Amino acid sequence: MATEKRTRSPRSRAARQWPSMAEVATLAGVSSQTVSRVANNKDNVDSATRAKVLSAMQELGYRPNTAARALVTGRFGALGVVSFDVGRHGNARTLAAIADAAREADFSVNFMGVRAQTEAAVRHAFQHLMLQSVDGIVLVESQMLDTPSLQLPPAMPVVVADGDTGHRYPHVDFDQAHGAHSVVAHLLGLGHRTVWHLAGPRDSFAAQRRAEAWRRTLTDAGARVPPLIHGDWSAESGYRAGLGLARRPEVTAVFAANDQMALGLMRALHESGRDIPGDISVAGFDGVAEAAYFHPPLTTVHQDFEVVGRHCVALLLDQIEGRTGGPTTRAVEPVLVIRSSTGPPRPGTGA
Structure with missing residues (x-):
């Protein structure tokens, strides 16, 4: 019985060729120069022609040559x-x-x-x-x-x-210094003798500037400067710091270097039975949209x-x-x- 031997010829796969500007021009019924003007976002093309060219580009899957465009415009875009x-x-x-x-x-x-x-x-x-x-x-x-x-x-x-x-x-x-000064001055103006600070990481310039302004504002006001506490910007680090601060009866106001740490801090105070702001006032920094919906809503420094x-x-x-x-x-x-x-x-x- 004869056995049929099938051989599998390799499939030749040509490299994918992206459509050219000329092909786009042919499909859109315009010149290659017009396609070039549209590709480079020039404004000397009327809206109807531009729409035809963009439609042809989309249909063909045209991709502009950024290197060639850079030679013309001086930019890669x-x-x-x-x-x-x-x-x-x-x-x-x-x-x-x-x-x-x-x-x-x-x-x-x-x-x-x-x-x-x-x-x-x-x-x-x-x-x-x-x-x-x-x-x-x-x-x-x-x-x-x-x-x-x-x-x-x-x-x-x-x-x-x-x-x-x-x-x-x-x-x-x-202006980090201005923001930190404004929140510390606000708390001192309410009658707090001092303000504790939950700072951000030591290697953050933003955290450093906020902490420096906090310390300077207290010093200028003749207020005692409490020990600095560091977090890592996370709500978890704020929670851990809050558990310690809740055990200190002398703490009446805390400025957290961002709203996430303030959120964790507030949860720790709630769980420890400390009222906000009756026992301890809390303020944050950043102005996240959710700060308005914390319990209670958070005083914060809004950054745009x-x-x-x-x-x-x-x-x-x-x-x-x-x-x-x-x-x-x-x-x-x-x-x-x-x-x-x-x-x-x-x-x-x-x-």
């Missing part, structure tokens, strides 16, 4: 963002605002998260983004830029958000992260487009929002 901790409320809000402002300026955003807070990690993040052909980079909350040995690429436009740059780079920051993100993109575009002579530092002033988590101390309490 992308901004890079490096952030150490995207999980933090402020960083996440700033990143969202950067993306919104970039989109309005016809730029995309490439994000690079950095876990290790080391010079090597920062340099690697910048190198990675530069390989992605970005026009400029925003560094969000850097703990490393004041280190003299860290050298960022000199030809790359850089803006720093929420970090101490030593004025080496254009930067955008909140959207404004910070937009300032970052504006400063970056100034560098990319060669605009000089404008300000390279922009400070955003936070606003104290007073709610019912703070009030006067009980008569005869405090130390």
